[in-house]
Amino acid sequence: xxxxxxxxxxxxxxxxxxxxxxxxxxxxxxxxxxxxxxxxxxxxxxxxxxxxxxxxxxxxxxxxxxxxxxxxxxxxxxxxxxxxxxxxxxxxxxxxxxxxxxxxxxxxxxxxxxxxxxxxxxxxxxxxxxxxxxxxxxxxxxxxxxxxxxxxxxxxxxxxxx
Amino acid sequence: xxxxxxxxxxxxxxxxxxxxxxxxxxxxxxxxxxxxxxxxxxxxxxxxxxxxxxxxxxxxxxxxxxxxxxxxxxxxxxxxxxxxxxxxxxxxxxxxxxxxxxxxxxxxxxxxxxxxxxxxxxxxxxxxxxxxxxxxxxxxxxxxxxxxxxxxxxxxxxxxxx
Amino acid sequence: xxxxxxxxxxxxxxxxxxxxxxxxxxxxxxxxxxxxxxxxxxxxxxxxxxxxxxxxxxxxxxxxxxxxxxxxxxxxxxxxxxxxxxxxxxxxxxxxxxxxxxxxxxxxxxxxxxxxxxxxxxxxxxxxxxxxxxxxxxxxxxxxxxxxxxxxxxxxxxxxxx
Amino acid sequence: xxxxxxxxxxxxxxxxxxxxxxxxxxxxxxxxxxxxxxxxxxxxxxxxxxxxxxxxxxxxxxxxxxxxxxxxxxxxxxxxxxxxxxxxxxxxxxxxxxxxxxxxxxxxxxxxxxxxxxxxxxxxxxxxxxxxxxxxxxxxxxxxxxxxxxxxxxxxxxxxxx
Amino acid sequence: xxxxxxxxxxxxxxxxxxxxxxxxxxxxxxxxxxxxxxxxxxxxxxxxxxxxxxxxxxxxxxxxxxxxxxxxxxxxxxxxxxxxxxxxxxxxxxxxxxxxxxxxxxxxxxxxxxxxxxxxxxxxxxxxxxxxxxxxxxxxxxxxxxxxxxxxxxxxxxxxxx
Amino acid sequence: xxxxxxxxxxxxxxxxxxxxxxxxxxxxxxxxxxxxxxxxxxxxxxxxxxxxxxxxxxxxxxxxxxxxxxxxxxxxxxxxxxxxxxxxxxxxxxxxxxxxxxxxxxxxxxxxxxxxxxxxxxxxxxxxxxxxxxxxxxxxxxxxxxxxxxxxxxxxxxxxxx
Numbered sequence: 018x019x020x021x022x023x024x025x026x027x028x029x030x031x032x033x034x035x036x037x038x039x040x041x042x043x044x045x046x047x048x049x050x051x052x053x054x055x056x057x058x059x060x061x062x063x064x065x066x067x068x069x070x071x072x073x074x075x076x077x078x079x080x081x082x083x084x085x086x087x088x089x090x091x092x093x094x095x096x097x098x099x100x101x102x103x104x105x106x107x108x109x110x111x112x113x114x115x116x117x118x119x120x121x122x123x124x125x126x127x128x129x130x131x132x133x134x135x136x137x138x139x140x141x142x143x144x145x146x147x148x149x150x151x152x153x154x155x156x157x158x159x160x161x162x163x164x165x166x167x168x169x170x171x172x173x174x175x176x177x178x179x
Numbered sequence: 180x181x182x183x184x185x186x187x188x189x190x191x192x193x194x195x196x197x198x199x200x201x202x203x204x205x206x207x208x209x210x211x212x213x214x215x216x217x218x219x220x221x222x223x224x225x226x227x228x229x230x231x232x233x234x235x236x237x238x239x240x241x242x243x244x245x246x247x248x249x250x251x252x253x254x255x256x257x258x259x260x261x262x263x264x265x266x267x268x269x270x271x272x273x274x275x276x277x278x279x280x281x282x283x284x285x286x287x288x289x290x291x292x293x294x295x296x297x298x299x300x301x302x303x304x305x306x307x308x309x310x311x312x313x314x315x316x317x318x319x320x321x322x323x324x325x326x327x328x329x330x331x332x333x334x335x336x337x338x339x340x341x
Numbered sequence: 342x343x344x345x346x347x348x349x350x351x352x353x354x355x356x357x358x359x360x361x362x363x364x365x366x367x368x369x370x371x372x373x374x375x376x377x378x379x380x381x382x383x384x385x386x387x388x389x390x391x392x393x394x395x396x397x398x399x400x401x402x403x404x405x406x407x408x409x410x411x412x413x414x415x416x417x418x419x420x421x422x423x424x425x426x427x428x429x430x431x432x433x434x435x436x437x438x439x440x441x442x443x444x445x446x447x448x449x450x451x452x453x454x455x456x457x458x459x460x461x462x463x464x465x466x467x468x469x470x471x472x473x474x475x476x477x478x479x480x481x482x483x484x485x486x487x488x489x490x491x492x493x494x495x496x497x498x499x500x501x502x503x
Numbered sequence: 504x505x506x507x508x509x510x511x512x513x514x515x516x517x518x519x520x521x522x523x524x525x526x527x528x529x530x531x532x533x534x535x536x537x538x539x540x541x542x543x544x545x546x547x548x549x550x551x552x553x554x555x556x557x558x559x560x561x562x563x564x565x566x567x568x569x570x571x572x573x574x575x576x577x578x579x580x581x582x583x584x585x586x587x588x589x590x591x592x593x594x595x596x597x598x599x600x601x602x603x604x605x606x607x608x609x610x611x612x613x614x615x616x617x618x619x620x621x622x623x624x625x626x627x628x629x630x631x632x633x634x635x636x637x638x639x640x641x642x643x644x645x646x647x648x649x650x651x652x653x654x655x656x657x658x659x660x661x662x663x664x665x
Numbered sequence: 666x667x668x669x670x671x672x673x674x675x676x677x678x679x680x681x682x683x684x685x686x687x688x689x690x691x692x693x694x695x696x697x698x699x700x701x702x703x704x705x706x707x708x709x710x711x712x713x714x715x716x717x718x719x720x721x722x723x724x725x726x727x728x729x730x731x732x733x734x735x736x737x738x739x740x741x742x743x744x745x746x747x748x749x750x751x752x753x754x755x756x757x758x759x760x761x762x763x764x765x766x767x768x769x770x771x772x773x774x775x776x777x778x779x780x781x782x783x784x785x786x787x788x789x790x791x792x793x794x795x796x797x798x799x800x801x802x803x804x805x806x807x808x809x810x811x812x813x814x815x816x817x818x819x820x821x822x823x824x825x826x827x
Numbered sequence: 828x829x830x831x832x833x834x835x836x837x838x839x840x841x842x843x844x845x846x847x848x849x850x851x852x853x854x855x856x857x858x859x860x861x862x863x864x865x866x867x868x869x870x871x872x873x874x875x876x877x878x879x880x881x882x883x884x885x886x887x888x889x890x891x892x893x894x895x896x897x898x899x900x901x902x903x904x905x906x907x908x909x910x911x912x913x914x915x916x917x918x919x920x921x922x923x924x925x926x927x928x929x930x931x932x933x934x935x936x937x938x939x940x941x942x943x944x945x946x947x948x949x950x951x952x953x954x955x956x957x958x959x960x961x962x963x964x965x966x967x968x969x970x971x972x973x974x975x976x977x978x979x980x981x982x983x984x985x986x987x988x989x
């Protein structure tokens with residue numbers, strides 16, 4: 018399995034790990050999420066749930082390759098308050114991803130592009146760059162997004178017709 | 180203001196008190212809700228929210244007469260972890276309420292009825308009674324509800340036509 | 342496997358497909374859900390979640406036979422903004438379902454009935470019919486439901502005792 | 504007060520009406536929301552909440568001019584199962600709104616534009632039109648949005664520079 | 666498989682059973698959750714979701730050993746309104762659990778302790794005991810928790826250094 | 828009104844500003860929240876809601892002194908996609924707040940303390956400091972919290988008895 022992870026591919030050895038937390042300080046959640054990403058989690062997210070006795074808990078979800086299960090468990094058991102976790106086998110279908118450059122009034126910026134079956138289906142400005150431009154030039158973030166998207170679109174149309 | 184609180188009325192001296200909790204053990208919530216009801220709250224509920232730094236917090240809401248503000252605050256400050264609460268003036272429009280009796284296969288049961296402008300608009304079996312019957316007779320709770328509702332409806336139709 | 346899908350059955354070749362969306366216009370969700378149902382999804386629902394950096398995203402869930410995976414993926418990749426989806430194998434246990442007719446003051450109406458092990462366990466008025474009657478006769482929707490349920494119940498009791 | 508409601512304005516005679524529902528069939532919600540909009544509600548939305556005994560209820564919210572309180576209450580009491588509602592005074596600040604036309608590859612389409620202090624701050628393609636184009640031309644809804652937004656933006660830039 | 670369930674272990678024969686409910690009285694949820702726990706469910710929780718036509722439904726989740734599937738289904742089909750359920754295979758990793766005693770100003774109390782790889786990683790006061798003490802001594806629940814945790818921590822430190 | 832804002836006080840000139848967002852990229856939310864805090868908001872939080880046509884929107888909430896309404900509106904109109912906001916008058920009751928120092932194995936740390944009626948009712952370790960210690964010393968964040976809390980508690984008991 019020597020494919021480039023930038024190519025569209027299906028990864029069949031994934032686990033979705035879940036832990037229900039009904040007695041933990043929610044202030045810790047972002048710290049724990051960051052730690053799980055650093056340990057190689059492909060995705061981390063939380064879901065508001067209602068647990069026994071009507072407790073407003075949260076369900077922590079971690080999507081990760083099965084080889085990293087033990088590391089992720091280590092973090093969950095040491096950083097959260099849970100006495101158990103569960104996991105289910107999952108397959109991930111990931112699009113081919115490329116970073117492309119686009120010219121804007123604020124200079125060259127980056128767009129993350131996704132291809133499905135060789136066809137461009139997604140493109141999204143890089144959040145951090147847009148945030149930085151919005152702060153530096155004191156323009157609304159939404160305008161930065163708008164211009165990056167419009168410029169990328171125009172560039173694609175030009176290339177297609179040339 | 181000597182109206183019977185069973186009559187339909189508007190209470191204009193209500194407060195909606197809110198506290199955002201982002202660092203509290205959610206296990207305590209049901210205990211705190213019970214305490215607030217005992218202190219005279221008309222309603223208590225929690226809303227899952229997202230607070231600063233993406234924290235999955237909960238917003239505690241207490242609906243209460245303005246004269247009880249101080250008591251309710253006392254409970255919130257001593258039992259939760261908040262450093263502040265906010266409140267807004269609210270008016271409550273409450274229907275006339277009556278408890279009526281209805282015959283079922285499990286004996287006489289209670290239905291809570293609501294009248295708006297003298298007209299019956301709501302009727303609901305008493306949860307606790309239904310729960311008790313469901314346990315005692317080992318029947319699904321939903322069947323108990325169904326029969327109580329159907330019996331009450333039939334009784335009303337009979338009375339109307341007699 | 343030539344069973345009638347109206348019979349109670351277990352379908353072991355199902356997939357639960359999930360996509361986390363943190364950068365999509367939520368206005369598009371209902372359109373996308375409809376499209377997924379048209380493409381053969383057995384169920385579609387969304388869950389409010391909190392994603393990295395505290396983003397209030399939504400998780401799209403699609404329950405579908407494994408043979409339709411590719412079609413569903415095609416819709417998700419072209420209509421949403423996600424760069425990847427995941428799926429897990431699932432089994433579905435579906436009750437035997439029948440549509441029965443019941444007489445009401447507004448004419449014959451339909452009740453969807455579910456049987457588990459040959460025993461009637463569910464019955465529900467058809468939403469669209471009730472909605473139509475409520476509009477046409479200008480009666481509260483809840484009263485239409487109430488009467489359809491009560492009439493169906495009475496009809497069952499009569500048939501049982503005859 | 505003879506201002507055109509298309510002008511930016513503040514309406515200080517608004518009410519936010521709320522009803523907590525813990526014993527109602529959620530299937531009825533969209534029907535009830537539509538009815539409230541037809542009765543003149545400016546906005547209607549529901550919030551998932553946790554009520555006493557850990558019940559997963561919903562809070563119905565209706566934003567409306569105070570003169571319509573009684574009509575809205577009539578609908579809530581007859582169509583939902585609540586025994587009471589509450590309301591708070593609110594002020595609404597609404598942007599000046601205009602519908603502008605823009606040329607696209609699918610013909611002339613509409614963009615809803617919002618002005619704050621005379622300055623264009625919002626513009627959004629009309630959902631229904633985009634949905635219709637997406638169905639008719641079998642293109643992803645997101646591409647229709649993208650083109651309408653880009654065309655409108657280009658048109659504004661041209662007009663500004665001419 | 667004769668391990669003591671108090672030991673840390675992985676149980677690979679678990680099922681996560683899910684049912685989406687969009688037409689059920691939410692008042693019944695806590696009753697149903699209790700019933701599922703009594704029937705041997707390891708965990709039960711509900712998730713607020715948005716179902717087709719924008720209905721604010723709830724997803725019931727039951728985590729249980731696969732041998733109990735049929736019992737759990739029996740309860741779900743008879744007590745809820747669903748026409749179908751789905752389930753996925755799951756593995757549960759549970760920490761070694763012990764109940765330890767700790768001295769407090771209100772007498773001896775219990776702490777639930779969790780061990781991962783032989784190392785203490787979790788400890789939590791027993792909710793019911795704390796609740797009882799809070800009521801009996803009229804002290805805030807959070808203070809009871811605080812003292813139980815602090816006393817347990819001190820006891821561990823003393824034992825480690827002696 | 829020359830009270831020290833560290834003293835317990837009630838601020839009656841607050842506004843709760845709300846905007847429902849059903850067509851905005853959720854990726855922007857944290858950026859917008861930060862901007863609102865910088866502009867003087869006392870609190871900012873978002874609530875997942877269901878809007879018309881079943882759209883999974885979010886409600887942005889900003890709590891702020893009434894004198895800052897116009898600034899906050901400027902940010903909301905330029906950074907989000909809303910065509911209108913609403914606001915309600917609110918009163919805020921804030922506890923007296925002090926930062927106290929406490930000795931731990933990692934050096935002197937800070938605890939935020941809240942007083943109600945002169946009585947200490949809240950104390951919480953400073954999140955940022957704890958996070959920094961957890962990273963520097965590679966200990967679980969929850970252990971840092973535990974020690975800071977326990978040390979502060981012990982210090983208070985000693986002072987009280989000396």
